[in-house]
Amino acid sequence: MPIKTNNMNTELQLKKTGKQKAWSWLKTLVLYGIVFLVIYTAVNWWRQPVMPANPQLQMTDYQGHTVNLAALSQDKPTLIYFWGTWCPICTTTSPSVNRLAAAGDYPVVTVAVQSGSNQQLTEYLTEHNYNFTTINDQQGQIFDDWQGQVTPSYVILKDGEMMQGLTGIQPLWSLKLRLWLSSMF
Known part of the structure; x- marks a missing residue:
């Protein structure tokens, strides 16, 4: 026992x-x-990127259309996405940014950093079915002005002012949440 x-x-x-x-x-x-x-x-x-003291918020996209970031960010927070055709991580993040832009809930403007001529950028965007508004930063001057260090990088503007800056892989839900939070505060 x-x-x-x-x-x-x-x-x-x-x-x-x-x-x-x-x-x-x-x-x-x-x-x-x-x-x-x-x-x-x-x-x-x-x-994270840092907003310049005197930012250039009116730019021209690769198709010649004027993009006024200050005006876009008046109604809703606006996502600025710095990326490059040469950036391997951007191949993961760009489809999410494209879906966010296609949803139309928030304005999305992308800046293609040192990604070639307008023709090369057009071919790349077409090949990948990206339809987001894109500014071609051929020399990287815009990215430098924002003190960008890595791609992908993101900035959320509201009323022409930077609300958030972030880098790296950001899932779609994270971008939506950050934009929503920026619209609340």
Whole structure:
């Protein structure tokens, strides 16, 4: 009879150890998640574009149409998306930006940084079925003015003022959430 009790105690101790291991793994995962978010936020903040003191908010897109960012951002927050045809990460983010632009909920203006001539840019946009408004920053001067460090980078303008700046891969839901929050505050 005592053998049975010892077996049951051993089984309880093993189960308890299993629960303890699970909690330990969960705590470690949460801790690493928090550390990742803090580091990601700090790096994102450091690399984000910075609005120039006297920004050029009226530009011409690659098709010759005038784009007035200050006017666009009066009614709703406007997303400015800095990207390049040469940027491998942009091949992941551009389709989401294209869907956001197609939805029409918020104005979207993209700046193609050092992506070739207007003809080359037209071919690239056509090949990828991108229909967003695009300004061709052939020399990278616009990106430099905004102190851009990496592509992709994003700026949210409201009433002609920068509300948010961010970089890297941003899923569609994140961009929508950030635009919505910018429209609330």
